[in-house]
Amino acid sequence: MPGASGVRAPSRLLIPRPLMTTAPRALDTPLPGRCAAPRASRRFIAFYGLATFGFWMAVMTPVIVTMALKVNQLAPDSKETTLAWVLGIGAFVAMIANPVAGLFSDRTRSRFGMRRPWLVGGALLGLAGLIIVAVSPSVWLLMLGWSLAQLAYNAVLAALMALMPDQIHESQRGAVGGLLGMCMPAGILAGVYMAQAASSLAQMFLLPAGLFTVFVFLLCANMRDRLAPAQAAQALSLSGFIRSFMINPRGASDFLWAFASRFLLLLGIATLMTYQVFYMLDKLSISTEAVPDKMFLSTLVSCVAIVLSSLASGWLSDRCGRRKAFVLIAALIYAAGLLVIGMADDFRGLLWGVGVCGLGQGMYVAVDLALVTEVLPNPDEAAKDLGLFNLASAMPQSVAPVIAPLFLAMGGPQNYGSLFTAAAAFAGLGALAVLPIRKVR
Numbered sequence: 001m002p003g004a005s006g007v008r009a010p011s012r013l014l015i016p017r018p019l020m021t022t023a024p025r026a027l028d029t030p031l032p033g034r035c036a037a038p039r040a041s042r043r044f045i046a047f048y049g050l051a052t053f054g055f056w057m058a059v060m061t062p063v064i065v066t067m068a069l070k071v072n073q074l075a076p077d078s079k080e081t082t083l084a085w086v087l088g089i090g091a092f093v094a095m096i097a098n099p100v101a102g103l104f105s106d107r108t109r110s111r112f113g114m115r116r117p118w119l120v121g122g123a124l125l126g127l128a129g130l131i132i133v134a135v136s137p138s139v140w141l142l143m144l145g146w147s148l149a150q151l152a153y154n155a156v157l158a159a160l161m162a163l164m165p166d167q168i169h170e171s172q173r174g175a176v177g178g179l180l181g182m183c184m185p186a187g188i189l190a191g192v193y194m195a196q197a198a199s200s201l202a203q204m205f206l207l208p209a210g211l212f213t214v215f216v217f218l219l220c221a222n223m224r225d226r227l228a229p230a231q232a233a234q235a236l237s238l239s240g241f242i243r244s245f246m247i248n249p250r251g252a253s254d255f256l257w258a259f260a261s262r263f264l265l266l267l268g269i270a271t272l273m274t275y276q277v278f279y280m281l282d283k284l285s286i287s288t289e290a291v292p293d294k295m296f297l298s299t300l301v302s303c304v305a306i307v308l309s310s311l312a313s314g315w316l317s318d319r320c321g322r323r324k325a326f327v328l329i330a331a332l333i334y335a336a337g338l339l340v341i342g343m344a345d346d347f348r349g350l351l352w353g354v355g356v357c358g359l360g361q362g363m364y365v366a367v368d369l370a371l372v373t374e375v376l377p378n379p380d381e382a383a384k385d386l387g388l389f390n391l392a393s394a395m396p397q398s399v400a401p402v403i404a405p406l407f408l409a410m411g412g413p414q415n416y417g418s419l420f421t422a423a424a425a426f427a428g429l430g431a432l433a434v435l436p437i438r439k440v441r
Helices: 017-021 042-074 076-106 116-135 139-167 170-197 201-221 238-243 253-282 288-320 324-343 347-373 379-389 391-408 416-432
Strands: none
Touching (some): 042 139, 042 170, 042 201, 076 116, 116 139, 116 201, 139 347, 139 379, 170 201, 253 324, 253 391, 324 416, 347 379, 391 416
């Protein structure tokens, strides 16, 4: 009612509405559709890193250790060929599953969010696939179980990578990318250690996968997932499904240059990973019995360098607000490391080269992911586009073994100097490929 002076008392409606929207969200309140990601809490970043660490532990332990032991158990007379078929088919499934799962994650309409169903469902299905692998009495069942695990885990990977643009503010992406970059080597070391400590082959498969499933549940319980728009997704025809994976070079040139940079650098990395054992045997004349210990030492040096470089580079990239310079320098450092390896004539020289490569790789994986999230063709299809981008990491693993014999044969058989010089050239071209990118500094 009017006051004594005749002036009406202020109404509560005069309270500025923006002040009513600044209260923090509860954890069970979903994020709205596509908008600028808020600054992520340390709690969420910790669980995000833990889930990513668990992913690499669950996926890479079979590739590096346990699958070979299982194949040797089932087909000892043809173990090399059988292992190649099992891992090759699994890699093909992974290559297809990642972008396809990303596309459907982007189109998911669920009260649980867009990413949570794929994270939880993929982790559980992947665990089921590895249970099949662990108890498999035949190669065919082993192949089926591993293909199922790769299908499921790459659906998880698509959702995990999409959390970066969904949940992480641009000013944090370098530091978070650095954390995620160290998760792969740390996960590999943890998985190998767990395999050594396990009392049976089945435990070697299931302990890392079981822990990963727990980490995914922790992440999902501490995440405000993004919700897709309320309206139903437009029906997707077969032709529309195919067109959705086509990138327009004019509208997404930055994304394509980033793809080329990743492909070329990963071609150098795949060359080192594929031929390091043969390099030790043929060029350094290390005995077969000594190779496992030498490989462990080499991997340890590489992992330490990756972890230190990844954390420092991601933080520094955020501080100075630059991405391209870090990616370029990282690729050049990796190229320099490959040249050191190509010129080495003893194991100490190899370790020096591997250490330099680790510094470059750590810097690259930390900042490159942050760069890519800022040049996505369509932010509303982040999971699908990042799934396509992951092909730049997967394809070099198939291309490197095909082209490597050409360089090994130059100037004589087993010319590892020529091979690693070529690998360094690919990495150098990967550095140059970021220069035309315009949207990111």
